[in-house]
Amino acid sequence: MTTTTTAAQAPIVTGSPLLGSMSDLLNDPLAAYLRARRDHGDVVRFRAGPPGLRSDLYAVFSAEGAQQVLATRAADFRKDNVFYEELRQSVGNGLLTSQDETYLRQRRLIQPLFTRQRVNGYASQVGTEAAALAAAWRAASEGPEAGGAVELVGEMHRFALLVIGRILFGTDVKKAFEVIERTMPPLQEYSLKRGFSPLRTPRTWPTPANRRAARLQSELFALCDAIIDSRRDRDDRDDLVTLLVHAESAEDGSLDADELREQVLIFLLAGHETTATALAFALHLLARHPEEQRRVQDEVDRVLGGPGGRAPTAADMVELPYLTMVVKEAMRLYPSAPVVGRRVVADAEIAGIRIPAGADVLVSPWVTQRHPDYWPDAERFDPTRFTPEAEAGRPRYAWFPFGGGPRACIGQHLSMLESVLGLAVLLREFTFEDAGVGEVPLGAGVTLMAKGPAWARITTR
Structure with missing residues (x-):
């Protein structure tokens, strides 16, 4: 208008x-x-x-x-x-930040990697990581130093990063996780502070903040470049990096080295934080509303067979409508962006x-x-x-919560799949109780940030 x-x-x-x-x-x-x-x-x-x-x-x-x-x-x-x-x-000109013909070309090349059919194929990775997390929690809750409590924000960020790492990188998950966890948050904070500053010194000036940011960026770039290089001569894997390396079309060609790195970084940044926020606060809310939690657990038990039941599949999504509503309500109250x-x-x-x-x-x-x-x-x-x-x-x-219009998040179906199926496994195996910490203090940077812990007591079902 x-x-x-x-x-x-x-x-x-x-x-x-x-x-x-x-x-x-x-x-x-x-x-x-x-x-x-x-x-x-x-x-x-x-x-x-x-x-x-x-x-x-x-x-x-x-x-x-x-x-x-x-x-x-x-x-x-x-x-x-x-x-x-x-x-x-800080993180390159990938789908989150690019514009005009650059964005349209990237979107056309990458969209086939995020079809519903292909994303549904990642359900097994979600189930594998969720089962591994449940096993670790169960061992900790039964061990000699058991505290019976988990800090949901940190645990769900690690879980979501491991899932997106497994989907993106395949077997390189552990190395990628350590580097990303150490470099990505301070780079985001650096970018945000510069954005709010009325006077921004050039990034090339050798200030302590600029030098640290350049060092972190170089380390992150080197990790992504090494992973991409390892996929160039093979096409027998279905992780996203391999698919990105070999993505091409007659109209748009393929992604060059810088573009590949930038897409990988954007997927790491946006691909895990949206899901981690939804997971953490869905569990936080259910721990504070036991009647809603019981309703979700009844639904999950009917679909997956109760504690120790089968692994979830993408087909289970439609059979878990109430859990899906819980995830959407958590995203309403705690949008990651x-x-x-x-x-x-x-x-x-x-x-x-x-x-x-x-x-x-x-x-x-x-x-x-x-x-x-x-x-x-x-x-x-x-x-x-x-x-x-x-x-x-x-x-x-x-x-x-996923934006909208022509720039809507390309990974929103993957985020919902990971959130619903990941929660289904954890709620099948554990009951979560409010640890009495009250509301979690929040801040807003590039994404929604928890400025304090979200503790919940867990009991094996």
Whole structure:
């Protein structure tokens, strides 16, 4: 929608005289976005930075506005903002960060690797890693130093990274896991801090932060290059790296060495964190709602045969509707990407508010998925919000943890498969109880971050 002469200016979220909204956006952005919607409405403007260096950031919180930004006017809302540029320089120009013909070419080459049929073939890897984790928990809970508790965020991040590592790398999982766990989080933090800084020194300057980031990036790149090189002369494996190495078409050719590395890095970054967040907080929520947990366990027992039962398959997904609803509700309350940024390249109007060309714009699953217009009693955990009837009664973008439009996450079916089947195995073998730690403190970087532990007591079923 183009702007009209009657379009209003977005209300400004007031901040401190010195830094505007910068302190709020850096210290507790999730609370700042919720407060802005509550106090000012569905389209607001943050002004951040010291006088003379302030910049405007528009935030759009309605489902209809999110649909405009991500789908119906996606061509006018591009990934040109400073945060994507910083991420692009840290992990490369893969599907998450690329644009225009580069993105379209990459998407066409990679899409065949993520068909439903091919993704369903990864169910056995999910089951194998879930069974290994269950065995480790069982041994720990019965050993001499048994504490009977697990820290869900750390455990699920390791599990999801091992699954995506097995799918991506095959037998190279353990080496990849150690390097990724050590290098990826500080690189993300470095990129985020640079994105918020009003004055960014060139990355080539030999500051301690720049030198450390370059060292971590080199180590991560070297790992990916070595794995890719090991696949070049063979096509008898079905891990994603091998398939990427040999992906080509008459129209688009194949991926060169830099593109291959960049896709692998993006899959590692986006491929495990979405799933890890859903897994950790689904278990956290079920531990605090035992009646919902019992309902899920009854469903899982009917499908997989109870504790010690058979391995799950992709065909079991349709037989686990309530567990699927639990996963969707966990993704509603704890979206792994709580904020999605864009830059508008043509004047726009959303809900009667003018957004000028060149402005930075964000949409927020964190806020929209708590919006009272779509989610009554929004903080309450209620999986029945995702019955087919309930979903049909809401706007399409009231729930969008995987983004939407032409840039929707290519791996969303893989994430759901891993989440549902992984949880099915763990809930079949264990009962989870609230360890009394209360709400998990959260922050928002490139992804949703737990700033404290999420402990749960586990009991073997």
